[in-house]
Amino acid sequence: MPKNNNIKKVLVIGSGPIVIGQAAEFDYSGSQACRALKEEGVEVVLINSNPATIMTDKEIADKVYIEPLTLEFAEKVIKKERPDSILPGMGGQTGLNLAVELYDNGVLDKYNVKVIGTPIESIKKGEDRETFRELMKEINQPVVESEIVTDVDSGLKFAERIGYPVVVRPAYTLGGAGGGIAEDKDELIEILNQGLQLSRVGQVLLEKSIKGWKEIEYEVIRDSDGNCITVCNMENIDPVGIHTGDSIVVAPSQTLSDKEYQMLRRASIDIIDAIGVEGGCNIQFALNPESFEYVVIEVNPRVSRSSALASKATGYPIAKVAAKIALGYRLDEIKNEVTQKTYACFEPSLDYVVVKIPKWPFDKFHFAKRFLGTKMMATGEVMAIGNNFESAFLKAIRSLEIGKYSLLHEPSTKRDLRELRERVKMPDDERIFDLAEMLRRNYSIEKVSEITGIDKFYINKIKWIVEQEEKLRRSKVEDLTKEWLYLLKKKGFSDKGLGNLLNVSPKYIYEMRKMWNINPVYKMVDTCAGEFEAVTPYYYSTYDEYDEVEVTENKKVMVIGSGPIRIGQGIEFDYCSVHCVQALKKLGVETIIVNNNPETVSTDFDISDKLYFEPLTEEDVLNIIEKEKPDGVILQFGGQTAIKLAKFLRKMNISILGTKPEQIDEAEDREKFDKILEKINIPRPKGKGVFSIEEGLKEAKKLGYPVLVRPSYVLGGFGMEITYNEKELKQYLEGTFKRDKKNPVLIDRYLVGREIEVDALCDGEDVLIPGIMEHLERAGVHSGDSITIYPSKKISDETKEKVLEYTKKIAKELKVIGMVNIQFIEFENKLYVIEVNPRSSRTVPYISKVTGVPIVELATRLMMGEKLKGLQYGVGLYKEPELISVKVPVFSTEKLPGVEVSLGPEMKSTGEVLGIGKNFHEALYKGLIGSGKKLRKDNGVILATIKDYDKKEFMSIASEFSRLGYKFIATKGTAELLKNINIDVSEVKKIREGVPNILDVIRSGMVDFVINTPTKGNDSKRDGFKIRRAAIESSVDIITSLDTVKALLNIMKLNINKDNLEIFNIKEYR
Amino acid sequence: MKAYLILENGVIFKGNAFGDIKESIGEVVFNTGMTGYQEVLTDPSYYGQIVTMTYPLIGNYGINLEDMESNTPKVKGFIVRENADHPNNFRYEMKLNDYLKQHGIVGLQGIDTRALTKILRKHGTMKGVISLRQLTKSEMKQKFTSFNNREAVKSVTTKKIYNLEGTGKHIAVLDFGIKKNIIRLFQKRDCKLTVFPAYTTAEEILKINPDLIFLSNGPGDPMDLPEVIETVKELAGKKPIAGICLGHQLLALAFGGSTKKLKFGHRGCNHPVKDIESNKVYITSQNHGYVVDRVPEDMKITHISLNDNTIEGMKHKSLPIFSIQFHPEASPGPKDAEYIFDEFLML
Secondary structure (H helix, E strand, O other), X not given: OOOOOOOOEEEEEOOOOOEOOEOOHHHHHHHHHHHXXXXXXXXXXXXXXXXXXXXXXXXXXXXXXXXXXXXXXXXXHHHHHOOOEEEOOOOHHXXXXXXXXXXXXXXXXXXXXXXXXXXXXXXXXXXXXXXXXXHHHHOOOOEOOEEEEOOHHHHHHHHHHHOOOEEEEEOOOHHHOOOEEEOOHHHHHHHHHHHHHHOOOOOEEEEEOOOOOEEXXXXXXXXXXXXXXXXXXXXXXXXXXXXXXHOOEEEOOOOOOHHHHHHHHHHHHHHHHHHOOOEEEEEEEEEOXXXXXXXXXXXXXXXXXXXXXXXXXXXXXXHHHHHHHHOOOOHHHOEOOOOOOOEOOOOOEOOOEEEEEEEOHHHOOOOOOOOOOOOOXXXXXXXXXEOOHHHHHHHHHXXXXXXXXXXXXXXXXXXXXXXXXXXHHOOOOOHHHHHHHHHHOOOOHHHHXXXXXXXXXXXXHHHHHHHHHHHHHHOOHXXXXXXXXXXXXHOOOOHHHHHHHHOOOHHHHHHHHHHHOOOOEEEEOOOEOOOOOOOOXXXXXXXXXXXXXXXXXXXXXXXXXXXXXXXXXXXXXXXXXXXXXXXXXXXXXXXXXXXXXXXXXOOOOOOOOEEEEOOOOHHHHHHHHHHHOOOEEEOOOOHHHHHOOHXXXXXXXXXXXXXXXXXXXXXXXXXHHHHHHHHOOOOOOOEEEEOOHHHHHHHHHHHOOOEEEEEOOOOOOXXXXXXXXXXXXXXXXXXXXXXXXXXXXXXXXXXXXXXXXXXXXXXXOOEEEOOEEEEXXXXXXXXXXXOEEEOOOXXXXXXXXXXXXXXXXXXXXXOOEEEEEEEEEEXXXXXXXXXXXXXXXXXXXXXXXXHOOOHXXXXXXXXXXXXXXXXXXXXXXXXXOOOEEEEEEEOOHHHOOOOOOOOOOOOOOOEEEEEEEOOHHHHHHHHHHHOOOOOOOOOOEEEEEOXXXXXXXXXXXXXXXXXXXOEEEEOHHHHHHHHHOOOOEEEOEXXXXXXXXXXXXXXXXXOOEEEEOOOOOOXXXXXXXXXXXXXXXXXXXXXXXXXXXXXXXXXXXXXXXXXXXXXXXXXXXX | OEEEEEEOOOOEEEEEXXXXXXXXXXXXXXXXXXXXXXXXXXXXXXXXXXXXXXXXXXXXXXXXXXXXXXXXXXXOEEEEOEEXXXXXXXXXXXXXXXXXXXXXXXXXXXXXXXXXXXXXXXXOOEEEEEEOOOOOHHHHHHHHHHOOOOOHHHHHOOOOOEEEOOOOOEEEEEEOOOOHHHHHHHHHOOOEEEEEEOOOOHHHHHHOOOOXXXXXXXXXXXXXXXXXXXXXXXXXXXXXEEEEOHXXXXXHHHOOOEEEEEEEEEEEEXXXXXXXXXXXXXXXXXXXXXXXXXXXXXXXXXXXXXXXXXXXEEEEOOOOEEEEOOEOXXXXXXXXXXXXXXXXXXX
């Protein structure tokens, strides 16, 4: 069947904010789908609350609505735009759930919107556990013995019948949230309670554990005529029991014979046929390693994280093909873009190995429970390609940016064998290194395989790497022969890793390589293993004889990507990289992108002229530079990942476009930067490094409490705290100096002021500030975790002038060419600078969208030598729009056991949403709704535990809530204060005071939200911490900053009627 | 041990020999299947060929004694990027290296198989020699001119007639190098099989009064089998006839069609074929260097390749004769087209 010409206008639903389990992959699939639809002349309407996405660019869809992904707002969009069709499968679980909701509530019928792609009935067949199981039984596909339960008692009965361990999987949740493996009755009760709460339909699946079986996935595509292909299969190195999002995954499968491969492939096709998918689908199997026995674990009748990985692993554009299928095309009517000759109706053949490793947030969350299980915890992932397993694996390891260039892991070397053995049984993020350490000590390969469930095939590969590492450690650099070095390079060893093992610098190894002419060559990812001529400019490195890259004589620029999604460096930077490439293309410059994140738009092979899927390390990037000889390299858009390379590239005499490495260093180095501020006479909060408790207390007295304290040697706000009095400070200093006597503690005056942020463009002379943003929370909350307002009515014109003036001074002094991000504090009418980042920042995508200033494009043009004055957006402050936008952060802390919930100087959010309204309150309302906050009003119950410092401020807030009809629950101290001012409050026991206590009350579901202002974060033994965790784990809203509480209160007071709220197409913003 | 692959066009790849370390000459072809090396090795259609696997890691799950498509490996040489040192699978019985050694077949590993594949794609399949030393020009010339694969079918066909019992239809199988899975799939359908050597006369075949005559797959150029083509002509119209691969090509020639050599053949597990009657596409397993380029007048095309539009199947317009180019028996590869066997039995 060719294209259905009745489809003229399609609504695509995005996946909303980035959370664990739903990251950038849906920006990739969503924008690819939108493009595919537009290519066919279909008008595309898009709704997504996440502004940091490519998909919400005005070029991607015809109408873009950055609005909350709720039934009400989706209906508003439908009502206004009247699309004839809706494409549900592109926005992850969020998009799928919303489409199902629209269907179930009759909205689609009401407005006569047809579902294209996989029908809703099929989606339900795949998603609803019971229906799915029945269907599987019908078509003779084995599933695990299991039962759906809606209450704890029947769960326990079932578990008794089939025996422990039992796997718990809640229905309709992201990334397996709320699931787990229960080893006994107590654990089952705990996990069940949580799972039932989290499931959208109150259903939880209990099943027999098949822990230790191989986990194999197939990506399948089917058209409406029933033609079916499998794009790729993938083997999880980690067996069943660890969420596939937390597993190391290899594509294609390595340890399956053709009989097993085809058995599961056939099963996949039978399943997708029975469900009736029209588009892409992911099917997960568990395969008994000792027989042909298998079971179907799960089906995702939509594009998924795995399909993004499969797309990048094979070069087959799954989302694009799925979108075309939705329009009515058959697989054999869609061209294969890679060969331009064959059709999408074929199965990719790989002639390389792909390894994916998850990126976990534990470097940020030191106190998190790191145990990996059926709940996904990774925020992102890296992928690497090699033509042997070892090279793909080692490339992926160094792509993680965890400072690992070999398998040698200091903490593992300090553990004794028994400890290592226990640790690999209970996997965490260090498992692969622990495992390597066991092999290093000649622990039995058989036994490691037995206790980890990892196939001996892989263990042997890792063993080989470890043996080489040990041989290197025992060798002198003179022992390294040309043949040996060549072998090691073939197997993926890095210069830095080799240098570390041989006690020489990476440069030494680099020079040896040059001497012996050992250089990488680049091979193409072409979907067909070389069988047909391909035109995709998508490359990976190997150490072979034949190179496939055709280097041109064109003017070209290389853009360094931002690597895996992590806390603090998310999808925003991929947005920037992609826009930079697009700007360069417009200028007629050849573009080369280097990145290692399979979830992103930047690693789509038709974004840049050439894509190198490689680690972002010094060596790997330099290799490509030496190959391509670009006219310049752009680092400003790849976050810290790219900026980190500045020094090295400068040393290697590589031309860096924009701000020079010397100045980047000046902005990054605290001491140098302080000197600069002093020189240009810009104030910053006073502060000093101290070396003893006494010195610290003296300094604090001088500055005045509260003071901001942090160890000088750590980055990213870790260990940063605000202390309010001498006692707290003393405690902090004692603890910190006990751990480290050598390094100073930095004490800054903590200014309880308004935080202001700008992203500015500078050409060396002039400055353009597209917008000045205000943070809703007072200083002390990480800028990435703050609610951000633009434009802000609270910033005076005078202050704005001052912001501009300071920005100009700083930009000029740092000789900024391109972008700079500056954060200020306004305190008692004085403006202080607190941070300068000589690069693009996470606010750039959203500010670009709401101001209409193409910030990245302008920055790119400045780097290419143009001047602001010639660029039609003027200089100075750009005019403010009528509409107000509020950016609200979104957290995934419920998915990370043991992680502190309260806001502080360390960033915790994983994503963001934008609310856009005619005034601040409308915008904030939308932002809060979009971020998932429940704004309930009638007879609400608030549980409050407030620290002493905040109590006074809280009393007036409480009275207002009381006037709105809210009742309070509080422990003794707060309760008495509330009683004193005649507020209806019931007292609850503290945790130590017996049961039912405050935690039971939270878990009981009788509390609407919790207000908790923390005294001290990151201490899991403290009550506050437990309260916050209990709230987040029972899906009860929790607010830890009084500023946020006040904002919420104001919204409630206004009694906004959402029926009257307007929605805005992005083109109407100005 | 160091070894070379020397191609007819003078290109030389340096790698390491494994298996039975010796010199071997053959036609160099590539296969894009990512699994199924054992089935490839033992598929008699590869007789006379040095097979290169495009997937870089081969031997991962070892060799077992079940997944054989014939009793011994049939390739002249086996080229892989990396031969697994430590295979693992619950059915793993021996290493690829030991299996090849056992059967006197040389392997070559450690070469840039992608570069080799691209050469074959660009310049077409060509002869090559796996050698333990560099050869002089005249040695090369001598070796390449003396090599041909014309006796291939004779070498792989059964030496004598044998019967496989069954309760269903009785099938006369003409064995040109039949894959075991074809036999298994007929047996799965309860068929009784009588398997004949390739050069059996029509008279002798018809003597058993079969319900269906099946022309099997096999190696080499169908034009090298004029006697067999004559036999097929004699059989035409007397009994229903079905054929796969070489059998299909022989049918085409017997009915006045023609065949030609493909530039680099179809070898792999990912070939899309459209069934013209049902308008459905199947992903198929393929292994052929020759193809029917003109269908006889009395035949109509039933299947075509979506990659290059070549003919993948044909049916006689009036007689119960049906044959296909690809491999519905899979092994290795997708089993999507197994329905073809049911269609054969309905002839």
